[in-house]
Amino acid sequence: MHENGHAANVVRLQRQPESCGPRIWAVASGKGGVGKSLISSSLGLALSRQGRRVVLVDLDLGGANLHTCLGMPHPDVTLSDFIDSRDRTINEFVQPLQDLPAGLISGAADGLEVANLKHFQKQKIIRNLRHIHADYVILDLGAGTAFNTLDFFIAAERGIISVVPDPTSIENTYRFLKCAFTRRLREVPKQTRKLMARILGMRQGEKRRIRTLAASLNAMQQLHPEHARLLQGELARQKLHLIVNQVLEPSDTELGPSMALACHKYFGQPLEYLGHLNHDRQIITALRGRKPFLTTYPQSRAAINLEHMAAALLDQDSRSEA
Amino acid sequence: MSGKTANYYELLEIRPDASNMDIINAYRQAKLTFKADSMATYSLFDEEELRQMQEQIEQAYATLSNIEKRRVYDRQLGLSREEGASGRETADTVQDNVVTLDGGAERPAGIRYRMAVATVFTGRLLREVREFRGIELAAIAEHTKISRQYLQAIEDEDEKHLPEPAYLKGYLKQYAAEIGLDPERVVGRYPPLQRGD
Secondary structure (H helix, E strand, O other): OHHHHHHHHHHHHHHHHHHOOOEEEEEEOOOOOOOHHHHHHHHHHHHHHOOOOEEEEEEOOOOOOHHHHOOOOOOOOOHHHHHHOOOOOHHHHOEEOOOOOEEEEOOOOOOOHHHOOOHHHHHHHHHHHOOOOOOEEEEEEOOOOOHHHHHHHHOOOEEEEEEOOOHHHHHHHHHHHHHHHHHHHHHOOHHHHHHHHHHHOOEEOOOEEOOOHHHHHHHHHHHOHHHHHHHHHHHOOOEEEEEEEEEOOHHHHHHHHHHHHHHHHHHOOOEEEEEEEEOOHHHHHHHHOOOOHHHHOOOOHHHHHHHHHHHHHHHHHHHHHO | OOOOOOOHHHHHOOOOOOOHHHHHHHHHHHHHHOOOOOOOOOOOOOHHHHHHHHHHHHHHHHHHOOHHHHHHHHHHHOOOOOOOOOOOOOHHHHHHHHHHHHHOOOOOOOHHHHHHHOOOOOHHHHHHHHHHOOOOHHHHHHHHOOOHHHHHHHHHOOOOOOOOHHHHHHHHHHHHHHOOOOHHHHHHOOHHHHHHO
16 A cells, blocks of 8 residues: 555656646648748747747748748757657757847757758757747647648647638648547547447438537437546647737638637637637738837737737646646 | 537527526527538538537527527426626627727727717628627527518618508617527617607
């Protein structure tokens, strides 16, 4: 008895650093050029202005330019150096930002291999994100549905998706979500996965097959409630959020709430609409001047909205802690 | 959309104690989202699924927006609900707060803002509110049993075709309730009734 108690203590002590690790948010999109780097850099700066220690990680490997959005020079050390290193911790690769408790781990290496990480290299990065000395780690992901991108995405406790009001971006957003959910199913036991695959082939009503995740979860709930619980538990681990960027028309502001509703009906999981960002020339102006948008134009509507979004997410985090 | 059919509240994603305003707002949002050429559902739902969804939304609204039908429906679901909106804030109150924080400067003439501060409810404003809620005039005519011509005359402020003031007050109150406005407020601020005083 006594020994067991001791063993449990050791386990708890060993797990403590992980449970006290940083909160990880991932910023993703189905399509490129819809503002991921703007959003991740701005959320990072907004959090650090609120006194949180933030490390941004540029995981848009092969297309990394978060340092430019942050107004930093081309980085001396990058994620590739960390992957290659044997004895240095990930914290040694953080480049500090001036004046704010924030830093960047850049992905901007020019080697061919960095865009095509091997499995163990990806695992090394994911494992070490938890060891970064920060309150918040924000991942700026590449566009699209490559396995590496999906795995970084599902490693985060919040997934923030950027979309612009055009059909190609919307289509790719839904494709991204479908792929991310499918990838998440790998995390549940094999038997649950098998049952899910069987349900997805079943007929619903007269002739249609079960097509949506919501419908399959529902069927699972009725046929195998214990497996349904496992699935729901896995899916609920990550909170999903949506930002509509590059809004031009007043009617574009309706897109976010509507996509959130459509997603809930299709995936059976909440996708919280965080808000929209107006199309704003100052974003381009800041970028051309290689200055961070949020701190260069803090009075602009987009910057204020981004501050609000960061504050809303912080508020959710502090409520969940309480 | 699912193995077990969602009830009307689940379908519109509202609570069983939703106020009339909550129902109207949820109906508007759902109708907008699942209309045939909706950008928000692009590539996610096919035409047939959208058509089914629209049908379900209309059914849900037809029942929940009618006090009598809703009472019967609640009984079928085994819900025992206190009358009225059970003291909860209506969706508009909540959204108005968001509007002042978020969209105030951007859309000073936003319909939510204007209906909240209106000192005059012109026929035109009433129509805007109705259209904003996504409610057809025909649906109001059916619910209230007020003739379509009278409803049209109310929105047009067409004094030739408006009924006598005593009737007009009654009709206007019912119409206002259907589009989620405070009936007394509308009756006190509708120009043709003021001119008659």
